Amino acid sequence: MLAKGLIVSAVLAVLLAACGSGGSGSGSAISTSHMDAPGKTGAVYKANCVSCHGSDLQGRMGAQTNLQQVGARMTEPEIVEQIKKGGSSMPPFEDRLTDEQIAGLAAWLAGKKKE
Template sequence: MRSATRLWLAAAAVSLALLSGCGNADSGGYTVADDKDAFPQAVTLYQASCLACHGNDLQGRMNPQSNLSQVGARYDKDAIIGIVREGRDLMPSFKDVLSEEDFQALAEWLATKK
């Protein structure tokens, strides 16, 4: 096996090992899918638009501010809508992506995270 191929395989193995550690170790086994029955629209939107940066467990992947596990304790529904709509710091604006109904659904769900 060529050296470049071995290096690529090693890098892939390390990447998979690191990604498997991004699961729910700090979240007590919680995933956003746990809220699918109570907040179906919000969870579907989150999985499509937010999961990459905020994680399947709301713990965040970008920086401490991307942790949403207790976002409802920090912000009310209107503040959450403003942040999602306009963006802030590393977070992009979703004003041209989501509808007002989408903003309301996401904020209603996220405001329960305390």
């Protein structure tokens, strides 16, 4: 279904609805690629998140989908809750991902902070 695809895209867009870094290009050298994710977390991100959040966490559906510095805006437990329950335009993933997959994503994303 097309609607399901749009929901999945919106899910990760909302994951960090508070993003708002504006993308003004501050030239920070922080690693933002999903390829720096540990173990299987990168594969989970690529399969479930990249369509909305982008391959470099830059966001593909507006500033709220940018995850490059999500750890500066949200704590790890808040990220877990966002992934599980969704919110705004992001659908919930608690029925699509295991608790282990969600915990891995949240731990990795919580480390994404301004340097």
